[in-house]
Amino acid sequence: MVSLPRHRQRAVTLQDLARRAKVSPTTASLALNDHPRVAERTRQRVAAVAQRIGFHNGASYAARRLARSRTQSRIISFDQVGFIYLVGPEKGDLDLVCLANMRGAEHALAKLRACLVFVRVEEREDWEKVERLAYTGVVDGWLITGAVNDAIVNRLNALRLPHVILGDHRCARGPVHCATINHAGVARLALEHVAALGHRRIAFVGGSMRYVYQEQMRDGFVSAQRELGLDTDPRLSAHAPFWDDLDPHRVRQWLDDFGASPPTAIFAGEFRKTELLLKVLRSIGVDVPRQISLISYEAAANDFQVSDLTRVVVPLDEMGRQAALMLHKIVTDGSQVESSEIRLAPTLIQGWSTVSPS
Amino acid sequence: MVSLPRHRQRAVTLQDLARRAKVSPTTASLALNDHPRVAERTRQRVAAVAQRIGFHNGASYAARRLARSRTQSRIISFDQVGFIYLVGPEKGDLDLVCLANMRGAEHALAKLRACLVFVRVEEREDWEKVERLAYTGVVDGWLITGAVNDAIVNRLNALRLPHVILGDHRCARGPVHCATINHAGVARLALEHVAALGHRRIAFVGGSMRYVYQEQMRDGFVSAQRELGLDTDPRLSAHAPFWDDLDPHRVRQWLDDFGASPPTAIFAGEFRKTELLLKVLRSIGVDVPRQISLISYEAAANDFQVSDLTRVVVPLDEMGRQAALMLHKIVTDGSQVESSEIRLAPTLIQGWSTVSPS
DNA sequence: CTGAAAGCGCTTACAG
DNA sequence: CTGAAAGCGCTTACAG
Numbered sequence: 001m002v003s004l005p006r007h008r009q010r011a012v013t014l015q016d017l018a019r020r021a022k023v024s025p026t027t028a029s030l031a032l033n034d035h036p037r038v039a040e041r042t043r044q045r046v047a048a049v050a051q052r053i054g055f056h057n058g059a060s061y062a063a064r065r066l067a068r069s070r071t072q073s074r075i076i077s078f079d080q081v082g083f084i085y086l087v088g089p090e091k092g093d094l095d096l097v098c099l100a101n102m103r104g105a106e107h108a109l110a111k112l113r114a115c116l117v118f119v120r121v122e123e124r125e126d127w128e129k130v131e132r133l134a135y136t137g138v139v140d141g142w143l144i145t146g147a148v149n150d151a152i153v154n155r156l157n158a159l160r161l162p163h164v165i166l167g168d169h170r171c172a173r174g175p176v177h178c179a180t181i182n183h184a185g186v187a188r189l190a191l192e193h194v195a196a197l198g199h200r201r202i203a204f205v206g207g208s209m210r211y212v213y214q215e216q217m218r219d220g221f222v223s224a225q226r227e228l229g230l231d232t233d234p235r236l237s238a239h240a241p242f243w244d245d246l247d248p249h250r251v252r253q254w255l256d257d258f259g260a261s262p263p264t265a266i267f268a269g270e271f272r273k274t275e276l277l278l279k280v281l282r283s284i285g286v287d288v289p290r291q292i293s294l295i296s297y298e299a300a301a302n303d304f305q306v307s308d309l310t311r312v313v314v315p316l317d318e319m320g321r322q323a324a325l326m327l328h329k330i331v332t333d334g335s336q337v338e339s340s341e342i343r344l345a346p347t348l349i350q351g352w353s354t355v356s357p358s
Numbered sequence: 359m360v361s362l363p364r365h366r367q368r369a370v371t372l373q374d375l376a377r378r379a380k381v382s383p384t385t386a387s388l389a390l391n392d393h394p395r396v397a398e399r400t401r402q403r404v405a406a407v408a409q410r411i412g413f414h415n416g417a418s419y420a421a422r423r424l425a426r427s428r429t430q431s432r433i434i435s436f437d438q439v440g441f442i443y444l445v446g447p448e449k450g451d452l453d454l455v456c457l458a459n460m461r462g463a464e465h466a467l468a469k470l471r472a473c474l475v476f477v478r479v480e481e482r483e484d485w486e487k488v489e490r491l492a493y494t495g496v497v498d499g500w501l502i503t504g505a506v507n508d509a510i511v512n513r514l515n516a517l518r519l520p521h522v523i524l525g526d527h528r529c530a531r532g533p534v535h536c537a538t539i540n541h542a543g544v545a546r547l548a549l550e551h552v553a554a555l556g557h558r559r560i561a562f563v564g565g566s567m568r569y570v571y572q573e574q575m576r577d578g579f580v581s582a583q584r585e586l587g588l589d590t591d592p593r594l595s596a597h598a599p600f601w602d603d604l605d606p607h608r609v610r611q612w613l614d615d616f617g618a619s620p621p622t623a624i625f626a627g628e629f630r631k632t633e634l635l636l637k638v639l640r641s642i643g644v645d646v647p648r649q650i651s652l653i654s655y656e657a658a659a660n661d662f663q664v665s666d667l668t669r670v671v672v673p674l675d676e677m678g679r680q681a682a683l684m685l686h687k688i689v690t691d692g693s694q695v696e697s698s699e700i701r702l703a704p705t706l707i708q709g710w711s712t713v714s715p716s
Numbered sequence: 717c718t719g720a721a722a723g724c725g726c727t728t729a730c731a732g
Numbered sequence: 733c734t735g736a737a738a739g740c741g742c743t744t745a746c747a748g
Contacts, residue, residue, distance in 0.1 A: 011493060014726060024735045029727060039733060057486075057493035062427070063725035063740090065420035070740045071728065080496075083476070099457050106478050110487050115496065116476045118441070120464050128415075129468050135369065135415035138438075138473065248641075276634065283606075283641035372742060382719045387743060397717060421724090421741035428724045429744065 012055045021049040078114050078331050082139040086146025087122040101166050104320025134159035141327045164327045168212035175339030179323040181314045183213045184220025186346045190267040190295045190312050191224045197356045199265040201231045205240035206269035217269045252284045264357040265293040293354040310351035370413045379407040436689050440497040444504025445480040459524050462678025492517035499685045522685045526570035533697030537681040539672045541571045542578025544704045548625040548653045548670050549582045555714045557623040559589045563598035564627035575627045610642045622715040623651040651712040668709040
């Protein structure tokens with residue numbers, strides 16, 4: 001029967017390490033932090049002893065932090081990052097997006113030996129949590145995802161820690177750092193693919209315009225339509241009335257309304273809903289892809305992808321990674337970069353659901 | 359144009375507070391931590407000054423931690439909890455479950471002024487992250503979700519910090535602390551509901567038995583079937599061959615195989631798949647609920663629920679909350695409790711999809 | 717009920 | 733290239 005431990009054991013300290021390696025604590029510390037003043041042989045000896053006595057997992061986090069706080073040194077701490085998950089009135093699939101982002105961010109942070117502190121902000125009073133983390137010096141910066149606007153950014157700036165926005169935002173006033181997806185490019189990529197197959201009448205169906213990405217996608221769709229010389233019938237890019245409930249009768253109605261020239265391809269620009277649309281199309285006797293090609297949008301991490309439809313994929317975990325790296329740079333560089341933006345490109349995965357029109 | 363701050367301002371210290379409140383740092387510290395030795399008037403004065411000068415967000419996390427490490431005092435720190443998200447070979451909807459758990463845990467932790475450090479463990483080397491967090495004293499305990507088994511538990515125990523398992527586990531060897539859902543009760547609740555409506559032939563369709571909860575649910579189904587005096591035709595509880603792809607033809611076939619006495623109600627015991635089953639049933643001409651009542655299983659946080667089917671709901675965020683509270687008790691109590699288990703009850707939400715059989 | 721002082725385990729300016 | 737010593741901002745045993 002295993003007896004559960006209740007107290008942490010006395011940990012191996014830097015003192016112990018120094019004694020065993022026959023150097024001063026100064027040298028031991030400097031050696032572990034790869035300071036150039038330490039002779040290579042010494043550094044290696046210290047590293048070897050650290051490994052042997054189990055110090056390789058690092059020094060006391062609290063002591064290191066406290067000691068470093070004395071100097072405004074070159075090496076600013078980058079130990080903990082607050083990941084703010086901003087929950088707005090609209091929720092829905094944001095959760096999966098958040099998780100994918102967080103996953104990527106955590107991966108990058110772990111490699112930098114930093115960790116991710118999760119903070120869910122929904123109510124007004126949740127900001128107290130954020131303030132506490134800043135004022136008690138728990139975190140060194142923020143990653144924030146959700147419906148970020150100017151008010152939010154000001155709030156974060158007041159805490160005097162840098163932040164990087166993950167995904168789209170509605171900030172107009174100040175410069176911000178952000179990592180996002182080229183959503184106009186998503187629609188363009190989808191169009192280019194089916195246009196190359198010979199389609200000319202291609203419809204966009206997507207959600208209501210609650211999110212920024214949905215607007216961008218539709219805008220991108222409309223301009224790509226024009227630039228690629230495709231049919232620009234406004235009904236092809238209008239809001240599809242059936243989208244919310246995917247009722248078979250309304251889908252049928254929508255198709256019938258096109259009369260003699262229905263779309264030969266559909267780009268469904270909302271996360272994880274295309275599979276259902278496919279079932280519905282089939283249930284009303286539409287042959288996919290023979291009659292209508294179908295192209296999907298997958299906004300998730302790489303290993304979520306189980307669909308075998310043709311689809312445009314956006315790398316949300318990569319976005320999280322990039323945002324974390326960006327924040328690391330901002331925190332440690334201390335450079336004068338006021339704003340920065342990384343925009344990730346989508347990729348197309350060819351599946352069975354798109355063919356040339358007959 | 360806002361200029362982004364790069365360095366933290368000099369923070370308000372306990373010294374500052376003590377000076378302004380005309381007490382010693384000792385008294386200030388004790389007052390803030392509600393130590394009984396401090397006179398009530400003094401405590402209030404200190405609190406008022408803290409509020410005024412902006413110390414109310416708390417002391418330096420690192421300094422407090424370091425100072426407390428000296429004594430094995432009654433008040434063990436409970437500042438940061440590591441949330442281990444164990445990603446096994448099987449993934450899928452675990453992500454949504456994880457997020458709901460995490461959400462609940464974060465909520466409870468925030469109220470305890472603690473925060474949640476997210477750690478995703480997938481590869482073997484990810485355990486180094488976990489070890490580092492333990493050895494550097496970043497976290498005071500663990501919450502863990504995923505496919506937990508004896509090997510994992512041993513690994514965590516070696517780190518000498520307590521942990522609580524969220525959800526089911528496959529641990530046989532030692533005593534553990536866990537918070538979970540009564541999944542046998544989920545199936546029973548579903549059966550009781552439709553049995554009360556007068557159904558006797560009720561089918562269970564669910565996923566393959568990869569997860570512990572799936573086994574428990576089917577077992578619960580079978581015993582409740584017997585105890586409620588329902589039809590125990592083994593085909594009603596056998597693995598439904600159509601479940602993975604939900605192909606309409608196979609669903610049709612499955613129903614036809616029952617011959618003259620098909621089930622009058624179906625309990626679909628897998629997370630978020632019932633809506634699709636409903637569409638499929640309708641597409642093959644089955645009238646729900648007139649011909650077949652349908653009852654669903656929703657394993658998610660409260661605000662995910664958008665379905666209006668009759669469904670059994672399990673409170674995953676509440677499970678996260680309970681696990682966090684349990685861990686807090688274990689860490690701060692230091693009592694002799696070796697193992698504990700909280701089992702949360704599901705609830706039934708009556709929707710339109712179940713009626714008495716005609 | 718209160719305060720002066722020691723000390724937590726590191727980092728780093730300073731003096732060799 | 734190295735080490736003795738100061739100090740980060742708290743908590744708390746100890747002495748009033």
